Amino acid sequence: MRLRQKLVLLTTLSKGLMAGVLLLALPWAIEVFALRHTEARLRSELVKVRRRIERVGVTSFLRGQENDQRLHYDLLEDEFIELRRGRPGHRQPDTIATLPRRQQGALVDFRVLRASFEHDGRPYTLEIGKSMESVEDVYGLLRSFAAYALVFAVLSTLLIELGVITYLLRPVDQIVQRLRAVQGPTPPPLPPLQTSTWDFRYLDDTIQQMLQKIRRVFEQEREFIANASHELLTPISILQNRFENMLQAENLPEEAETQLVTSQKTLQRLTATLRTLLLISRIENAQFARPDRVDLRALLGEVVEELDYRLLDQHIRLHQQLEGAPTLAPANRTLLFTLFYNLLSNAIKYNRPADGRISLTGAPQPDGTYVLVIHNTAVRPIPAAQLPQLFERFRRFDDGRVEGFGLGLAVVRSVAQFHLIGIAAASDEHGTAFTLRLPPARPDAAE
Numbered sequence: 001m002r003l004r005q006k007l008v009l010l011t012t013l014s015k016g017l018m019a020g021v022l023l024l025a026l027p028w029a030i031e032v033f034a035l036r037h038t039e040a041r042l043r044s045e046l047v048k049v050r051r052r053i054e055r056v057g058v059t060s061f062l063r064g065q066e067n068d069q070r071l072h073y074d075l076l077e078d079e080f081i082e083l084r085r086g087r088p089g090h091r092q093p094d095t096i097a098t099l100p101r102r103q104q105g106a107l108v109d110f111r112v113l114r115a116s117f118e119h120d121g122r123p124y125t126l127e128i129g130k131s132m133e134s135v136e137d138v139y140g141l142l143r144s145f146a147a148y149a150l151v152f153a154v155l156s157t158l159l160i161e162l163g164v165i166t167y168l169l170r171p172v173d174q175i176v177q178r179l180r181a182v183q184g185p186t187p188p189p190l191p192p193l194q195t196s197t198w199d200f201r202y203l204d205d206t207i208q209q210m211l212q213k214i215r216r217v218f219e220q221e222r223e224f225i226a227n228a229s230h231e232l233l234t235p236i237s238i239l240q241n242r243f244e245n246m247l248q249a250e251n252l253p254e255e256a257e258t259q260l261v262t263s264q265k266t267l268q269r270l271t272a273t274l275r276t277l278l279l280i281s282r283i284e285n286a287q288f289a290r291p292d293r294v295d296l297r298a299l300l301g302e303v304v305e306e307l308d309y310r311l312l313d314q315h316i317r318l319h320q321q322l323e324g325a326p327t328l329a330p331a332n333r334t335l336l337f338t339l340f341y342n343l344l345s346n347a348i349k350y351n352r353p354a355d356g357r358i359s360l361t362g363a364p365q366p367d368g369t370y371v372l373v374i375h376n377t378a379v380r381p382i383p384a385a386q387l388p389q390l391f392e393r394f395r396r397f398d399d400g401r402v403e404g405f406g407l408g409l410a411v412v413r414s415v416a417q418f419h420l421i422g423i424a425a426a427s428d429e430h431g432t433a434f435t436l437r438l439p440p441a442r443p444d445a446a447e
Contacts (some may be wrong), residue, residue: 007165011158019154026150030142035111038135039096042113045128049081050117058083058119078131080110086123092116098132111135171200175207233274240267276407280393283335283414290419293329293441294336296372297322300360303340310348316356324364326372329441331419339415342408343434347376350432368440375433382427390425 080101094115100107110129117124171193178193193204243260246252252260282288304311304318311318328336347358362372382390391413416423422437 007169008162011161011165015154015158019150022150023147026146027143030146034135034142038111038130039113042096042111042128042130045081046113046115046126049083049126049128053083053119058122058124078134080127080129082127082129084125086116086125088123099129101129103131108133168197171195171197171204175200175204179207233271236267236271236274240264240271243267273407276411277393279338280407280411280414283411283418286418288332288335288418290330290332292331292333293327294331294333296326296328296336296362296370296438299333299336300340303337303344304360306341307344307348310345311358314348314351314356315354316348316351316358318358318360320360322360322362322372324362324370326362326364326370326438327441328419328421328438335415335418339412342412343374346408347374347432350378351376352379365437370438370440372436372438373433374436376431378427378432381429382425382432384427387425387427391423 092114094113096111096113098109099112101110101112102108109132111132112127112129114125114127117126174193174195193201195201195204243264247257247260300320300322304320310316344358344360348356351358357377359373359375361375362370364370391409393407393410413423415421416436420439424435426433426435
């Protein structure tokens with residue numbers, strides 16, 4: 001799972017957990033808030049009633065009432081005030097409780113504040129109540145408002161955090177894109193990563209240092225191979241001339257002649273290997289120009305014509321189906337000929353001894369690239385564990401019955417990287433396939 005997905009999942013889970021806790025706690029909290037608000041209002045009403053009694057007196061407040069008791073409901077009968085005489089010597093502290101009261105012939109729960117006081121030396125009991133139905137209406141309103149506010153807060157903060165995560169992790173995508181753009185072990189110097197996050201700058205600097213170290217090591221390796229190959233060609237050439245001179249001797253024994261011929265073959269193979277290593281080194285050092293605009297259909301026709309005698313000798317059928325007009329520009333026609341020659345030569349070399357098949361198919365892609373597939377009916381599939389090392393130098397995965405040093409596919413990879421061609425290999429019981437993804441031809445390239 002990617003880092004961004006993990007952060008998004010963590011954020012979503014944390015918001016969900018927070019929303020769950022709040023949804024469980026909000027009803028209780030709102031109920032307590034509503035009751036506290038009702039009780040504060042009842043105490044305020046109590047203060048107002050006490051002030052009125054002190055101003056007009058109890059007699060005026062109870063005038064017209066029987067038994068020195070007054071009970072008054074408001075218009076909606078959701079609040080009441082009751083004042084009655086108390087018993088002497090029974091002064092009680094103020095209390096608030098939910099008590100039933102008769103309303104229109106039915107018992108209804110009220111939140112009742114009961115207070116005892118004395119006026120002109122006489123005890124009185126004052127009750128102020130508010131219907132719990134009205135409290136629950138306020139409670140429901142607050143609960144709905146809180147639920148909507150919670151959903152809005154969770155969604156808005158989640159969207160904001162997702163945007164912030166995307167913004168903060170943008171340098172990671174830039175680093176990945178820069179690494180994917182690296183072609184080969186000698187990438188050009190990259191500009192510094194534009195970010196205000198120290199960790200990403202440190203990561204980018206570390207990657208830059210690592211790429212430079214790889215570049216230096218690879219350059220040293222290429223220089224060594226080029227120098228060694230070049231220096232070895234001279235003594236090999238001298239040895240070949242000496243062997244040729246010795247073979248011209250008239251009194252040379254037959255056994256010595258056989259040994260000299262065998263030695264000459266060995267030197268020829270060594271010369272071919274050294275020249276191949278020099279070719280790889282020159283390609284990787286960008287010592288070749290790309291002045292051509294190559295028609296791949298015509299180039300592949302030349303390669304097939306060059307290998308036609310081998311196809312006939314091994315009774316291998318070649319099927320070719322190329323859609324569109326595949327073109328590669330800028331390019332080096334000679335190097336591309338070597339690339340396709342090596343791939344088709346391997347397709348013949350490692351094909352079935354008789355009645356083998358090679359298919360050469362290609363089609364343009366919506367992104368402007370062109371995909372070319374070379375498939376052959378191999379004797380046996382290449383193990384999956386060996387496919388990643390298939391293009392490395394001196395890697396061979398056959399049983400040794402086929403001659404070679406494992407440099408053909410190394411040349412293929414170098415030429416492909418030189419032309420920005422993506423290449424991949426796959427193998428199964430049906431055969432081995434090499435897939436090449438050719439970049440779009442530049443319209444400003446030479447004809």
